[in-house]
Amino acid sequence: MSVDQQAGWTPRALARGAVATVDLDALRHNLRVVGERVGTDVMAVVKADAYGHGLVECARAAQEAGATWLGVALPTEAVRLREAGVTGRVLTWLEVPGSPFDDCVARDIDVTVSAPWALDSVLAAARRLGVTARVQLKLDSGLSRNGSTMADWPALVAAARAAEVDGALAVTGIWTHFACADEPDHPSVRRQLDQFDEALGLADVAGLRPEVRHAANSAAALAIPAARYDLVRIGIAMYGLSPGPEVGTGTELGLRPVMSLRARLASVKRVPSGSGVSYGHLYSTAHETTLGVVPVGYADGIPRNASNLGPLLAAGTERTVAGRVCMDQVVVDLGDDDAVVGDEVVIFGSEGPSADVWASVCGTIGYEIVTRIGPRVPREHLGVSEQ
Missing domain, CATH: 2.40.37.10 (Lyase, Ornithine Decarboxylase; Chain A, domain 1)
Structure with missing residues (x-):
């Protein structure tokens, strides 16, 4: 291999006159640095083609660095990982009516459920396939995007538990997402933690025993210890960039650009x-x-x-x-x-x-x-x- 090719200047890149080189050793380094700092299991977030870095390549490197979960937004991204031969736990969280629920359930992909229609869709897929589906329940604790509101949470939890008892699904996780994790002292952070804890308590009373509870993205994982729970979701920090100025620069965090x-x-x-x-x-x-x-x-x-x-x-x-x-x-x-x-x-x-x-x-x-x-x-x- 020539020096140019070692630097990413392959014939394809030379023909284009531009190249984005992706240093997977830097990615592995970053994930290990974060993992050692937070002391919990890590989900490597590889949505959006791994933030533009290459979905399959980055997913494999993240697993090699110790990531126990992979996270993607779209079900089609999760299916693509499976089609590429990527094994292990994969969570998807942004479904719409018509999403490939059957493909996800058949490929042992954990599907996030935020509303009754999504639960019904997963259950229908599980029954068609004759298998137990894996789902994670998401709470909207204050971001006002996807996720169940607290008002709807008891009914969603009860329905999920009933389906679990019936053997149609297993609730493998409960999670939420912060609005202002890159501002660790923002008052919304404490409010969201409190609401998440309340939701976890209600799920426990209903009989749910999830494998993982998670709330933290890169910023929260690095700057808000109380948000770490069982698992943290590492996205931007894995790629060597800062999750926000109040959390620290990439260099200060010991990260390397990927x-x-x-x-x-x-x-x-x-x-x-x-x-x-x-x-x-x-x-x-x-x-x-x-x-x-x-x-x-x-x-x-x-x-x-x-x-x-x-x-x-x-x-x-x-x-x-x-x-x-x-x-x-x-x-x-x-x-x-x-x-x-x-x-x-x-x-x-x-x-x-x-x-x-x-x-x-x-x-x-x-x-x-x-x-x-x-x-x-x-x-x-x-x-x-x-x-």
Whole structure:
């Protein structure tokens, strides 16, 4: 393997002129760091194509690092894991009428139930297949998204317990999700914990004995010990990014960035002073200079509002995008530094600016920066296990 290929520049990436390398050793490191800190079992959250990092590859690496559960939003994501041969416990939590309940039940996928219609759908699938379905009950403790309200909770718990006694299903977990875990001292955190504890008490009285109770995402797992229960759900921290400034930076938390987004210059040319650059001429050259074209744009996930703001490492120096971010490309002002077509530019990653820095200048969060990198950018996974 060539040096370029070891760095992710495979023939496919070279043909595209851009690559997102995914360091699975960094992912394993991050998961172990978090696991040692929290002292509970860990669910690795690999929804949304593992936050843009590659669903199957990241799921396998997470299991190798000790994750006892995998978590996805969509049932189709869970089914895809099974079709790829991924075994072990998998939880899905965002179903709609018409979701593949039969496929989930048949493949031993734990399905979240938040309302009677979902419970009925799982039970119908279990009866058609003649097996016992595994479900987890979700409480809306204050986020006001999916999950049963406290008013509806006793009826949902009673119905689930009746089906469990009947042998149609097993309630394997009870869980909830925080609204403000990235602000650990927010008053809603304590209110949600109290409501979750009340819901657990009601479930216990009804006779439910779940394997796991869980409430914590990355932020809560790292910053709110009372939220750890039996299991924590680790998403963004597994990918080496901070779950929020009040929790700490990735470096402070001992995390390593997993994704690096890089490209190769597609054009290098000298232009005179006063040259307008890109659409709208939001940038003009202050003197004679060298401009480079980087072949990634908003169709690849580069935020358009990073125009004149997005940081890049090019020709050995950190710079910003010059002018408007286009659909397929951005321009960078290289000054008088030496550069040639094909030179590497780091958009974000373990070298150069981080995805969190991109998030800061774009007024968003690191989650969005990595998950929005589009399919036109090849993913090359480093550190794939040979097993």
